[in-house]
Amino acid sequence: MRQRRWLIVLMSPLALWLGLLFLAPLATMVVFTFRAGSFGPEHDVFTLENYRTFFGNPTYSRLLLSSAWISFVASVLSILLAYPVAYYLAFQAGAHRLTLLLVIIVPAWISFLLRVFAWKLILGSGGLLNIVLMAAGLVDEPAPILLYSRSAVIVALVYSYMPFVALPIFVALQRIDRSLIEAASDLGGTGWQTFRDVILPLSMPGVAAAFFLIFIPTLGEYVTPLLLGGTEGLMFGNVIQSQFARALNWPLGSLMSLAVLLFTLALLAVFVRLVRLEDWVQA
Amino acid sequence: MTARAWRSLNLFYVTLAAVFLYVPLFLLIVFSFNDGATLAFPLSGFTLKWYRELWDTPELLRAAWNSVLLGAVSSVVATVIGAMAAVGLMRFRFAGRNLLIMAAMLPLVVPSVVLGVTMLMGFAQINLPLSLWTVGMGHVVINLPVVILIVMARLSGLDANLEEAAMDLGATYLGAQWRVTLPLTLPALFAAFLTSFTTSFDEFALTFFLVGSEPTLPTYLYSQLRFPTRLPIVVAMASVVIVGSFLTVVFTEWLRRRGETQQTNRVDSLAGDPAIDGRRPGPTMRPNAPALGRGSTPRGGK
Amino acid sequence: MRRHTKLYNRIAFVAAIWLAIVLPAACGQPAAEMGAAPETQAGADSLTILDWAGYDAPEFWTQFAQAYPDVEVDYTYFEQDADALAKLQSGFQVDLLHPCSSWWGLYVDAGLVQPIDTSRLKNWPDVVPEMAKLGEFDGQQYFVPWDWGYESILVRTDKVEEIPASWADLWDPAYAGRLSIPDSAEVAQVMAAVALDIPNPWQTTPEEDALIKQKLLDIKPNVLTYWTDASELSQMMASGDVWVAASVWTDTYSQLMADGVPVEYVDPAEGRLGWVCGYGISSNAQAPDLAYAYLDAILDPESSANLSNQFYYGTSNRKAFELADPALVSLFKLDQPDVLQQTVFYQTMSAEHRQKITEMWDEVRLAP
Numbered sequence: 032m033r034q035r036r037w038l039i040v041l042m043s044p045l046a047l048w049l050g051l052l053f054l055a056p057l058a059t060m061v062v063f064t065f066r067a068g069s070f071g072p073e074h075d076v077f078t079l080e081n082y083r084t085f086f087g088n089p090t091y092s093r094l095l096l097s098s099a100w101i102s103f104v105a106s107v108l109s110i111l112l113a114y115p116v117a118y119y120l121a122f123q124a125g126a127h128r129l130t131l132l133l134v135i136i137v138p139a140w141i142s143f144l145l146r147v148f149a150w151k152l153i154l155g156s157g158g159l160l161n162i163v164l165m166a167a168g169l170v171d172e173p174a175p176i177l178l179y180s181r182s183a184v185i186v187a188l189v190y191s192y193m194p195f196v197a198l199p200i201f202v203a204l205q206r207i208d209r210s211l212i213e214a215a216s217d218l219g220g221t222g223w224q225t226f227r228d229v230i231l232p233l234s235m236p237g238v239a240a241a242f243f244l245i246f247i248p249t250l251g252e253y254v255t256p257l258l259l260g261g262t263e264g265l266m267f268g269n270v271i272q273s274q275f276a277r278a279l280n281w282p283l284g285s286l287m288s289l290a291v292l293l294f295t296l297a298l299l300a301v302f303v304r305l306v307r308l309e310d311w312v313q314a
Numbered sequence: 315m316t317a318r319a320w321r322s323l324n325l326f327y328v329t330l331a332a333v334f335l336y337v338p339l340f341l342l343i344v345f346s347f348n349d350g351a352t353l354a355f356p357l358s359g360f361t362l363k364w365y366r367e368l369w370d371t372p373e374l375l376r377a378a379w380n381s382v383l384l385g386a387v388s389s390v391v392a393t394v395i396g397a398m399a400a401v402g403l404m405r406f407r408f409a410g411r412n413l414l415i416m417a418a419m420l421p422l423v424v425p426s427v428v429l430g431v432t433m434l435m436g437f438a439q440i441n442l443p444l445s446l447w448t449v450g451m452g453h454v455v456i457n458l459p460v461v462i463l464i465v466m467a468r469l470s471g472l473d474a475n476l477e478e479a480a481m482d483l484g485a486t487y488l489g490a491q492w493r494v495t496l497p498l499t500l501p502a503l504f505a506a507f508l509t510s511f512t513t514s515f516d517e518f519a520l521t522f523f524l525v526g527s528e529p530t531l532p533t534y535l536y537s538q539l540r541f542p543t544r545l546p547i548v549v550a551m552a553s554v555v556i557v558g559s560f561l562t563v564v565f566t567e568w569l570r571r572r573g574e575t576q577q578t579n580r581v582d583s584l585a586g587d588p589a590i591d592g593r594r595p596g597p598t599m600r601p602n603a604p605a606l607g608r609g610s611t612p613r614g615g616k
Numbered sequence: 617m618r619r620h621t622k623l624y625n626r627i628a629f630v631a632a633i634w635l636a637i638v639l640p641a642a643c644g645q646p647a648a649e650m651g652a653a654p655e656t657q658a659g660a661d662s663l664t665i666l667d668w669a670g671y672d673a674p675e676f677w678t679q680f681a682q683a684y685p686d687v688e689v690d691y692t693y694f695e696q697d698a699d700a701l702a703k704l705q706s707g708f709q710v711d712l713l714h715p716c717s718s719w720w721g722l723y724v725d726a727g728l729v730q731p732i733d734t735s736r737l738k739n740w741p742d743v744v745p746e747m748a749k750l751g752e753f754d755g756q757q758y759f760v761p762w763d764w765g766y767e768s769i770l771v772r773t774d775k776v777e778e779i780p781a782s783w784a785d786l787w788d789p790a791y792a793g794r795l796s797i798p799d800s801a802e803v804a805q806v807m808a809a810v811a812l813d814i815p816n817p818w819q820t821t822p823e824e825d826a827l828i829k830q831k832l833l834d835i836k837p838n839v840l841t842y843w844t845d846a847s848e849l850s851q852m853m854a855s856g857d858v859w860v861a862a863s864v865w866t867d868t869y870s871q872l873m874a875d876g877v878p879v880e881y882v883d884p885a886e887g888r889l890g891w892v893c894g895y896g897i898s899s900n901a902q903a904p905d906l907a908y909a910y911l912d913a914i915l916d917p918e919s920s921a922n923l924s925n926q927f928y929y930g931t932s933n934r935k936a937f938e939l940a941d942p943a944l945v946s947l948f949k950l951d952q953p954d955v956l957q958q959t960v961f962y963q964t965m966s967a968e969h970r971q972k973i974t975e976m977w978d979e980v981r982l983a984p
Contacts, residue, residue, distance in 0.1 A: 035406070041399060042398075045399035049417060052436075052452070053421055070705045070726060088975070090979050094982055115327050116328050118324065132504075133562065139512045140516070140556075141339060149342050151353075152353060152355065153338070156856035157355050190334070199467055243463060254518075257799060270978050272519075273978065274974065276699065277800070278974035279970065280970075280974065281431060291424075350874075351871055353847075437706075523703075527692040534669070538669055539844075539846065539847045540845055541867065542847045542850040542867065542871045543867070544670065
């Protein structure tokens, strides 16, 4: 019982930090959704105009749904693609684990923007791939490959978030007791059975964490859709961005953000119920 | 398929993934030596002028250094605060616990541009001048959920009985945390720090609302994009970062090797170390193991 | 426990070395580096400027540096006009700021800038009157225009068969999938209005709004992607992804020419668009006298010519063009006396109008 006082010590830095630097601004944001304009006392009046604009325009709610779909596909794909990497790190890399962890994450230290420039060097009309295809006589008029489309956005999201996805899965895999795996194979399980019955279920907390880590931030993405989405791949983050950074309409931008927040929370609630996250986290 | 085949298939896959991650970086390095200012083929000739100009652009060098400092400091703070909270959340049961988890995850849900604007308004109200410190405070907020998620995922597999046992043997609470929990969560802390640092190092949307007159690497980069002729200098800077981080990796590996030769005859098996999970290996365990430990491990708080 | 403590030691060792390198640096210099931002320094030993990146080049303000060698000039960069306004509105302390013409009115309305006494600027009489007029509100000069340039159509001459002669030509199906227009509600609005021959894109009637929106929806099949910055566009043009681009600045044109990409900068029938940016003095400036000195230093013909030669922009000082690169003068057509009248310069736009066109642009971009 006397440990409980440690609870206060453990939690108060988080509570203070989030309270002052996050929840207070969040409350400001909610207040802003009822304001008439971004600045000045003359706009400091209560109005529901922003709500009318937002809900009166089906473009926005449609966009929210299609963005959520893009994020979901990108999340699932990157988990699928990152899992073997995390598995390798945890079980096969041996002593090189730490180094390989760095190898995976270091590319993300280079600005994503520059990496997009680099990818266009490969996939653009004058890019490496087109040069090869032209030389092989497979194309006459070079055209961008895979760029400027919704698929391009998904691929780029997967590419840029994969290292972040691999990390929590790696951490979860690493804590799995090796002897369990040995026991499973001693009992005659094949490699696949061991994986399916032992490793995969035990790594699910990491997979869930990874899912959160990619699904939610990608929903607010605006750089990737802008650079690679062409005319069809824009996401909800883009309209929020243009309210804040172009139109300077903070009230409407705040409302859009609030919409994302509530939408995500609702999705998460469903998700948590479906997969019973608590079972893993509290196991 | 045999285990051996599995292993080599996976090795092949990981190699492919690494190539996928590194090819664009390699192209950036190639173009940092290209004579033309446009990032497009054909290459027009070898030059070192971009590196010379980089050297003559002290703001860019300072921006890079600012980003390193910012990433390191804000990630350490986020890792410490987040790890403490994760321990509290996993080892104690208390009223409002779920609510607190929810609140701690919220920064993930709010787009960073919104966080940036609202924090900017907050700082303006208390007359706090904008600087790298204000950016750092924002980065900690963004990174806290990441740290908490990663550390919680790790703690969920650790037996709380271990610290109990340590305390039964006379350790204080702090002592038990220091001697037992900390070492066991260290890989997760390292992963959390690395993720935070990486996020912070390339964060732009929040940063540029909170930044004062000291630029960070991303804010500098974005501000230069309107000048196509300046892009190669930024590419040269990126190449320096690539080589620098590569050297970090080599350095880490070298440290590891050195540590290894000094400690002879050692076997590395962190993942499989029974001591870590606090469970005894037992051939009698059922292969279907997800239920293992559940219910049998009372929480520290009781 | 033995074995894993070794790994523990190892990670700790690596981490400790990292921290040993980085943390002392962070803690040792906070006062000097991290906290140095915009504290209000008493007296006039520093001048703080909210500016676009790149404008800090010393050759743009040589006379100021000579006259006040001890004054430290501190630059804070912004990326979009909206950010600059947002920062000022939140109480960010600066002496000078450098927004562009379509935002100037918002600063004046919000009381963020003070009137400028142009008699204190000895170079003021050389400023082009058409541009000076843009910075005048209620009979008072609030902004000193400095840099300006064209926005026009840039074409890959080796890729297209017919080079567009007007803004309206961009709708030609011949450019399907090879056109890029900027991701900006303002530019889209002006571009469509000019093509539709709507006289004032900065104050449109609802009927005109509907026409403009439909016109922009009509151009979507031609659009490959919306471009966001000059570096991105220049790569897409050079690579051949984009053959025709709208609203391109002169510096992108000159850079692509220098790199040997066959491009032509069009002189559309409706006239080129023209952007103008300039400096205002913040209403809570700490060093207004230094701000005046700085303004006069950048307006100097030689400083202005340096800007032109370095960035391929124009400047507001007429005398500067005599000193600038002749190629630049011919590109800007400054030898033709009526060129400025033919150019469609961006006018100040109200916050409401900006919000309206942003919503329109969202709907256009997101239309299926």
